[in-house]
Amino acid sequence: xxxxxxxxxxxxxxxxxxxxxxxxxxxxxxxxxxxxxxxxxxxxxxxxxxxxxxxxxxxxxxxxxxxxxxxxxxxxxxxxxxxxxxxxxxxxxxxxxxxxxxxxxxxxxxxxxxxxxxxxxxxxxxxxxxxxxxxxxxxxxxxxxxxxxxxxxxxxxxxxxxxxxxxxxxxxxxxxxxxxxxxxxxxxxxxxxxxxxxxxxxxxxxxxxxxxxxxxxxxxxxxxxxxxxxxxxxxxxxxxxxxxxxxxxxxxxxxxxxxxxxxxxxxxxxxxxxxxxxxxxxxxxxxxxxxxxxxxxxx
Numbered sequence: 001x002x003x004x005x006x007x008x009x010x011x012x013x014x015x016x017x018x019x020x021x022x023x024x025x026x027x028x029x030x031x032x033x034x035x036x037x038x039x040x041x042x043x044x045x046x047x048x049x050x051x052x053x054x055x056x057x058x059x060x061x062x063x064x065x066x067x068x069x070x071x072x073x074x075x076x077x078x079x080x081x082x083x084x085x086x087x088x089x090x091x092x093x094x095x096x097x098x099x100x101x102x103x104x105x106x107x108x109x110x111x112x113x114x115x116x117x118x119x120x121x122x123x124x125x126x127x128x129x130x131x132x133x134x135x136x137x138x139x140x141x142x143x144x145x146x147x148x149x150x151x152x153x154x155x156x157x158x159x160x161x162x163x164x165x166x167x168x169x170x171x172x173x174x175x176x177x178x179x180x181x182x183x184x185x186x187x188x189x190x191x192x193x194x195x196x197x198x199x200x201x202x203x204x205x206x207x208x209x210x211x212x213x214x215x216x217x218x219x220x221x222x223x224x225x226x227x228x229x230x231x232x233x234x235x236x237x238x239x240x241x242x243x244x245x246x247x248x249x250x251x252x253x254x255x256x257x258x259x260x261x262x263x264x265x266x267x268x269x270x271x272x273x274x275x276x277x278x279x280x281x282x283x284x285x286x287x288x289x290x291x292x293x294x295x296x297x298x299x
Contacts, residue, residue, distance in 0.1 A: 025058040026103050026127060028298055029092065033108030033133075033283070034175065037072040038064035044107070050287065054295055059097045063088060063110075076109070081177045081194040085113060089121035098124045103298055105130040107283060108229075111220075112136050112178060116198045118215060119208040119262075128297045130219040133229065133283050137239035138180025138188075138195045141230025165191035182240035200261035213263040219274040219297055228282035236275050237264065 028051060032044045039045045039062060048060045065075040065084050075084065092098055104126050106114035111134015118126045163169050164176045165184075170193045177194035181187065189201045196202060200209070212218070226232035231240065237251040251257050257265050267273050276293055278285050 025055045026101065026299065027059040027061065027098050029098070029102050029104045029114070030060065030062040031088070031104070031106040031110030031114050032062070032072075032076070033110050034076050035073060036076065036107070037069050038062040039069065047105075047107075050290065051295075051298065054291060055298060058298075061095065061098070061102075063091075075174075077174055078172060079174065080171055081113060081116070081174055085116045085120060088113075088117055092117070092121065092124060095124075101125045101127050103128045103130070105132065105294075105298075106134055107132045108134065109174070109178065110134070111235075112195070112198070115212070116194070119198055119205075119211050122207075122211045122214060126215060128217045128219065129215055130221070130294060130297055131235070132221045132294075133223055133226070133235055134220070135178055135229055135234045136220070136237045137199070137234040138178045138192075139175070139230055139234060140180055140182060140240065140245060143228045143230075167191075180234075180239065182242050182245055185242045199256060204261050209261070209263040213267055213272075215267070215272060217272055217274055217297055218267060219276060219294075221276045221278060221294075223282050223284065224277050224279050226282045 030038075030044060030047065032038060032040075036043050039048075044062050048062050051060055052058060064072045065079065065087070066072045092102075101124060104114045104117070106112070106129075111131030114126075114129060115131065115134070115136065118129055164179045164181070165187050169176045170191065177192065179188075180192070180195060189196050192201070198208065220236050222232060222235040223229075224232070226235070229235060231238070231248060233239065233248045233250075237254075237256070238248050239254070241247045241249050251264065252268070256262060257268075260266060264273065274297075278289055278293075
């Protein structure tokens with residue numbers, strides 16, 4: 001009877017509180033977004049603390065790109081993304097606490113950066129990838145711009161396009177590396193040094209596909225009233241139809257999916273893709289929403 005009660009209580013603790021009763025919790029790696037840092041007490045610092053409070057004993061690594069708070073923020077704008085990803089891969093490979101596997105959670109551009117880690121660096125193994133507002137098909141717009149009908153938006157966009165795919169801009173401006181111009185798909189495909197590569201636009205790297213498919217879950221969070229990411233549909237891997245910038249093609253109707261260059265179609269059929277929508281603007285969510293919708297993927 002005593003043994004039965006112990007087993008019953010342990011099972012109740014696991015299912016009600018979501019806390020593993022044997023072994024250590026799965027570690028978590030966090031990558032912040034543009035203009036943020038690893039340890040800002042009102043952003044990533046708060047997220048780290050919230051997770052640690054909900055999952056006692058968990059190891060949470062909030063990535064700092066650089067040697068200081070200031071460098072971390074600056075590098076989110078000016079350090080080549082491929083260099084950032086390589087540094088993170090090396091850091092994770094050397095961290096003894098991650099060797100049995102880890103979950104990852106990227107915020108805004110940190111979402112697609114962690115996807116690059118999953119595709120390029122399978123060791124240590126990433127289990128679940130949670131992208132919170134990540135722009136997996138890139139962006140083609142300005143934060144808080146009035147909209148597609150604004151001549152100002154179009155004028156500034158044309159200025160960006162005049163140089164966004166040049167080598168000097170691609171090498172030195174992070175946001176240019178995931179700028180996706182649907183009016184110039186060929187230019188994007190040939191000259192984007194980051195997004196076009198991880199989205200297999202030029203050629204198919206079989207290891208990118210198999211490494212991504214090794215994930216248990218790929219969770220994508222879209223902010224349904226997002227005014228920062230244009231188009232917000234990119235957060236669910238959807239994007240404009242090539243040749244125009246008004247009509248959105250859902251992921252399931254895109255060539256990326258139908259050709260299955262990343263293995264997303266197979267993952268979708270296997271139930272590995274999770275699409276979550278949250279009311280609110282970019283990265284705006286409540287603790288209650290986070291606990292209910294995100295915490296289950298951190299165990």
